[in-house]
Amino acid sequence: MVTADKLNELQLEPEAPELDLSWLNLDTVWGVSAEPGRKGLTLQQINKTIYGEIPTTSEDSSARPRGAAPPEGATPRMTPWVLGDATETFSDSAALLYDEAVSRQWSSATDIPWDTLDELPEDIERAMVQLCTSLTEVEFIAGDVPGKWLPRIAADHFESGLFLMSQVMDEARHTDVFRKRALANGGGLLLQGGGGGLRQILEAEDFTQMSSMLHILGEGFVQSLFRLGELIAHNEAEKRIFRLAAQDESRHVAYGVTHLKYTLEHEPEKAEEVHWTLDMFEDTLVDPDQANPGLAGALVYLLGDGDVDEGWRLFWHVRRKQVLEYLHRLDVAGLGGRLETGRLHPSLAGALDEN
């Protein structure tokens, strides 16, 4: 064994680093300051002078923060490639959405009134834990996807990177909270969902295609559903879960919409590519073979509180709202006209005729 005495005996003077003061005379932009505002010191408030200017292209795959001077001497490439064009990943709202994400974090352990979970009739409890099984599964992939893209975001476009980092956190919490609900009240985890477009989101190799599927259509549908969580919930705990998760999903959807808007403003020719992606993804979402056998049945059952006919009626009410909000989001992003041109999948268009 190495004893303390032995080590002391062997101890030499530590070698000192070399003093290099060249960084005291850099020509980076100097003299910037920022005053905290009502919400403190937000990203918006430090995005000033050159430090707030977003380069339309970036060649830099290193971690060097925007506006910093380049290092001296040889430097390695950190990743084989980054998405250097701002149109690939940028959103004008990313900084704001990140700030909001940080200030609206919540805890599934302490912010859900778990003590309001009363014993539910067995059929209802089963339907709820089935829904939660499917949701914890969906949320799991929703966290993998931004993680996959992180190394490809240029540090010059850090706002998008920060937003995606906050999404990783949000989706961890969603994966966790639905698992908690499934195991909190006497039920358990039931049938895996499988399919329904998760693989398509994960495998996409174009960021804007991925984001159109994940943020706009996928999370858009989820957000519309969560906002109607009152129709599904049977107690305060469940209501709160849906309300808080919906709040997070709103940010994810907003990022997707504003990213697409930014991209289409700068590269309108990309519209057809996104339409094509949505054609494919809508098709996947409504494909009966891809349908999650647990999710649809459990959702209808919960909506009708065991009355399946009433559940169907409310299901179409939800679906109609999902489709209307989806079309509205596309309009805002500058990709309107899917309904008018007959491009929207017929079974989604059909939902608009319901009640």
Add this chain to the structure above:
Amino acid sequence: MPDNDVIAAAKERLEQSGLPSTWLDIPVHWGVKAKEQATPENGGLRFQMLNVDVYGEVPEYWDNNTEIPRGAVPDTRTEQMGYSIFNKAEVWSDLCADLYEDAIADRWNSSADIPWDSLEPIGADLERAVCQIATLMSEYGWTKAQTTGRWLQEISYGYIEVKLFLGTVVFDAARMFEVWRKRALANGGGMGRGGRNWKFLPLTQSYTFSEFVVASIMHDSMLLTLLRRGEQLARTDAERRIYQLCEQDLERHLAYFVDHMRYLMLKEPVRREEIHRYMNKAEWYLAKDGDDTLYSALAVIMGDGREGAEEAMADVAELRREQIETYLGYLRQCHLADRQDRLNEELRKWAGMVELEEEEKIPV
């Protein structure tokens, strides 16, 4: 006990409407009620409380390449999702579930939780030095978030606790990136010079998760040593708070990395030499990075300006020695005490350790 009549009636109603009802046939592990443990004194409903019955059985090998939740019944039509880690030893630590909840309980907000109004002019040299350090801290936060994030798509739901915890690491790292950027741009300064980044290659290039973990132990333990000097380095309450909060986050990260590596060394001792290779690499890149900007900026702060920097270098050298000591200390905790004798020659000089001749090597 399941009420068969209620379920049979529910099935019938669903089938009449053409809805799938197979999910009602699944044998439920009825009676798992995590809510019963969830009291304010227990910290609410913490993830670890879910780990009962089959749901708490974390398998040594997880054999499903879909996103199926641990404990659910598979739908065999589901496509594989490309996960690559199915071996518990490769990622596991018993601490993950608690560290995940702790991270959420410790969450902070760089906009509102830092007393930004305590910033005041600190003199040109010191402001330059603080901004230089802030620039390098931002870089590390960015790299940490990117390199941690990329492992998420490799880890299957079997080890969900690990992924949840890594999600908090990504988010903590994001905050580390931006809180230091805010510091650099808030007080009349600006960004400094970027680092050379050679030292980060062992993180970005890692092929196995454990390789990423040992490189993280090296970087994080050195950074933690620096953050712990916050009292001495901070010139304002805002900086003091930033040092404290980043330190608290990094301690959690290291708790996981170290406990995981300890687990791996116990479960798969045969990997010891392989892990040493990764440490050889991480240390080599750190030593050869040769970028003394960080230490020079620290010298300017400790010396209260450029005039005092030369003299302060002795203190900085002592700090760097402590960094290596902290690193080796964490490795001792993961049954890698033998690193002491295999440490990179350059880092031995930083630590003031004698160069050992082959025959003098101390038995550990």
